[in-house]
Amino acid sequence: MEKRQSSDLHPGFLPPGTVVGSWCVQAWAGRGVHGSVYRVVPVGQEQASPVALKLAMLPRDPRFAREADLMARIRHPGVPRLWEQGDWQHPGGTLHPYLVMDWVEGTPLYDWVRQHPLASRQVSQVLAQLARVLQSLHAQGIVHRDVKGDNVLVRRSDGGAVITDFGSGHHPDAVTLTMQTLPPGTPAYRSPEAQMFSLRFIHDPEARYVAGPADDLYSLGVTAYRLVTGEYPEFGEPFRDEGGEWQLKAVAPRAPHVLNPRIDEQLSAVILRMLSVKPEERGSAFELAEALEQLALDPGEAYPAQVAARGAAPDPQELVESAQHLRLPARLKSLIPWFASAAVAVLVLGMWTWWMVARPPVEESSLLLSVSDSSVRDGGMAGLGDAGAATSTEAFPVSSSRHVLADDTLPAPLQGQARPDVKGRCAHSRQVALNGGCWGPLPLEGERCEGLNGQMFKGTCYVPILSSGRQPTSNPIREP
Known part of the structure; x- marks a missing residue:
């Protein structure tokens, strides 16, 4: 596999070994709408106990400063403790805020x-x-x-x-x-x-x-x-x-x-x-x-x-x-097996790897999605959760059975989402052009889909393909 150039690094999918501040990435753990979570250790201390590092997708995202301020006020065993906040400079020059917190197994x-x-x-x-x-x-x-x-x-x-x-x-x-x-x-x-x-x-x-x-x-x-x-x-x-x-x-x-x-x-x-x-x-x-x-x-x-x-x-x-x-x-x-969940994680991780390896080197778009089906539910994370902070014009909660029947509306594109070319084609053959946007179909349902800012359409979850050239400034256009 061709080695990725440092300028191609995306905050949503940093490879192991990437240094963020004084922390070294060990593994990708999951993502939400605004950030990705990584398992990290101090640089040069590979055997140290890991912590969770949450990295902003967007440069200078102000949500991270507010979240750090909020978490610094909390001292409770039922809340991950905030250890550090800082900014990671992308090789392209943009600054992405990050938070370091307890890693929760x-x-x-x-x-x-x-x-x-x-x-x-x-x-x-x-x-x-x-x-x-x-x-x-x-x-x-x-x-x-x-x-x-x-x-x-x-x-x-x-x-x-x-x-x-x-x-x-x-x-x-x-x-x-x-x-x-x-x-x-x-x-x-x-x-x-x-x-x-x-x-x-x-x-x-x-x-x-x-x-x-x-x-x-x-x-x-x-x-x-x-x-x-x-x-x-x-x-x-x-x-x-x-x-x-x-x-x-x-x-x-x-x-x-x-x-x-x-x-x-x-x-x-x-x-x-x-x-x-x-x-x-x-x-x-x-x-x-x-x-x-x-x-x-x-x-x-x-x-x-x-x-x-x-x-x-x-x-x-x-x-x-x-x-x-x-x-x-x-x-x-405490020793009850959790192999079923791990098996799903491995399966979806394989799907991600297949996607990343097989895709051509297109610089204009990147798929921002979850690696592990068991690590992301409703936008939550294994180790540390990140918000699937989706909002909707839907008036009232509905049961899961009714929710499935109401997925016949074309998904509304995000601001900054990759668009099809003049022939209606997206940058990658596995991406789908729908309603003026490029989407990645995934085998997820309901809140799992929503947690990735995806939208259900005719029984399939479509996750938006965001253009690296146009950073989104808001949530989906369909939101109030």
Whole structure:
């Protein structure tokens, strides 16, 4: 394979051995909309414990300074610690900010629940840990604004839950960076009050929704609901009252224990509380953590609460193995294999390598995508999450089944996206020309696609091909 010139380096895919500041890249770990994450060690200390380095895609991206400011305020075991911030000078002369944080060896939350037969009390324990992290953030005036399952890692060492990706976070002194009605976030996890605000002020370009702690708690509720049911909560359609004001009936989604009878009814009630249409009914992170911790201490439950993927019927043998698993010593529990996830990672890594090796040396475009299907979910990262801070005009969260049926709209190109030539061809034969833009088709679904800023169209995820000659200055044109 022809060795790449230093001038061809792309911040989204640095090869091992690249030096960024005083750090040496060991491996590429994943990416989101605004940055890529690498496993790095100090230069000349190859055997040192690794840390995570998050590098900006765009030169002088101001999001990184705000994220560093926010993370410097946080001291909690459920949040990666910030070690350093700096700027990496690309051989072409541009400066790209970077952040260095704790490397977290963990499994994305939704993968974790699929890999481990769990009891409701174990789910309660993990949710309680996440609520405690939010309690700490909210006490400092910090709002995460993108809480979701794949911005959560469960540490392999002790089973502790860690919230990652603070690229969308905000605190009272933070600089406003986006001029949109709604702040960055993932549509399916947005609170009803945020969605109603966007409807009520759809014709007011100056209106700005200010997310608060209740928004984070709703997002945690969506995360919990999907964790135990495999579905998204679904509410009634909005309507206009007699005065023409948009309203939403307090129609609760189906209780989690109805969709999954192995879920404890008390846990189900706490999850529904987080999903209350009225934000004041959700309570505080402290109150939710107290309730969840009490459920986690319940000694009477020994019934597995594992969720069958996408609603499939549970295998009876799986239940037997689950019961046996629950009686294993704690040390053995930590040794449950995660080879399935690793196999997917290897497969997608092979696809990336094949793409990079086979492509001709075209300088004008580069595919910015994830190497590891198991390392990126909803924009999250293995080791350290990076925001898939997508926004959408979609009014309300929909279930996964409805989401699949609504992918017949042509994907809208990004500003700065590579365009087909006059003959309608893109720079590479594996790229697809759609709706005036060049796209890379990938075998991803739903939030996995969205986490890479991709868009679903007729069952296929299309990830934008960004032109190196024109750096994008905003998110997709379709966003509000």
